[in-house]
Amino acid sequence: MRRPSRFSSFASVETRLHFRIDRERLSAASEESSETSSVSPVLGSQRNNTAGSSRRIGERFIILHYSPFKAVWDWVVILLVLYTGIITPYTISFLSDEDQKRTNLNAQAATRQFNRERTSIHALILIDVLVDMVFILDILISFRTTFVLKETNEVITSPILIAKHFVIDNWRRFGADILGALPWDILFYGNGSHSTMRLANCFKLARLLRLIEFIGNFQNSEYSSAVLVFLMLLFAIAAHWLACIFHFIAILERPNLLVKYSWLDHLAEKYEMPYLANDTLSGPDLKSKYLTALFFAMTSLTSVGFGNVAANTNGEKLFSILSQFFFFINKLLISSL
Structure with a gap:
């Protein structure tokens, strides 16, 4: 019977050590993979919860x-x-x-x-x-x-x-x-x-x-009365706009007139509040000017034309013509509704 040599016994010991190290590595890798697999669903659920919470916010x-x-x-x-x-x-x-x-x-x-x-x-x-x-x-x-x-x-x-x-x-x-x-x-x-x-x-x-x-x-809308009230409100707003435009034309034209004959001058003469050259605050007050302009706009839109407030300058006459045309178009639109 042959006796094993020292080299063969040393090789067998070395082989057993390698097997033991490989088993330890495999067990460690399996433990890490199990931990990773257990953690990844938690991380995925956390990401989904974060995205869902941000979407809800x-x-x-x-x-x-x-x-x-x-x-x-x-x-x-x-x-x-x-x-x-x-x-x-x-x-x-x-x-x-x-x-x-x-x-x-x-x-x-x-x-x-x-x-x-x-x-x-x-x-x-x-x-x-x-x-x-x-x-x-x-x-x-x-x-x-x-x-x-x-x-x-x-x-x-x-x-x-x-x-x-x-x-x-x-x-x-x-x-x-x-x-x-x-x-x-x-x-x-x-x-x-x-x-x-x-x-x-x-x-x-x-x-x-x-x-x-x-x-x-x-x-x-099915509420005809509400539609009628709304159209009346639009008519009042249109008259308000025309009154503002009528006054704006007068304040633009008046400084360039050699003879002061705009409706503001007639109003100042009627109320005995004349425009003075050395007094900036002279002339009719704000309330009188607005009510007079609104009165002219309403008489123009309704085609009544009492004549006590009239368009005198070229700009005022052109405005009066356009306001009458606007009222005619407005009547056509209302009749078509």
Whole structure:
């Protein structure tokens, strides 16, 4: 019987050590794989929970287009649009003229103290700032309001799709909202003339484009009495606009007239409040000028024409012709409804 050599015994010992090391490595790898497999579902569930929670947070502030809040908010916006349609022409035509008078008084040291005692912050300025803030808030609400996809009649609640629909698909309304919501009178305050301030206030009239969509929905209403009231309101607003334009034409033409014969001069002569060359605040008061202009606009629209307030200058006569034409077109539109 052959005795094993020292080399063969050493090789067998080395082989057993390699087998033991391999078994330890395999057991360690299996333990790591089991731990990884047990941890990966937890990580996956955490990722899903995180994505779901972020999605829920994004959709938490979404406003449904048929919600009661959105219905009330739309009526508030429409009322503020009507307020803008009334106040903005009045500000451009009448209040801007009064501001220009106060500026002329401030230019002279003798009348600066007198103007400071009579000048106060007008309530309409504070109201206009609040209205501008509401229209800026309306743009933010539009970015969070759902809409119905026409192809599938599906209510879209994704914030990204809502923003894309509002900015790209409805770019006309988006541009009009941006143009009408910016506080242009505050941005141009102290940086321009009164003509620039009048132009800045004209940008607010872009809000009136919201009435087009409202009128289209309102005509489909079954309440005929409500439609009649709304048409009467539009007629009153049209008369208010014509009154403001009638006064604006007079204040533009009067400084260039060699003979003062505009309707403002006739009004000043009738009420014994003449315009004085050395007195900026002379002439008829603001209430008398507005009521007289509104009276002329109403008589022109209704074709009554009492004749006690007449168009004298060429600009006033042209305005009277256009207002009669406007009334004729308005009658045709109302009769077609």
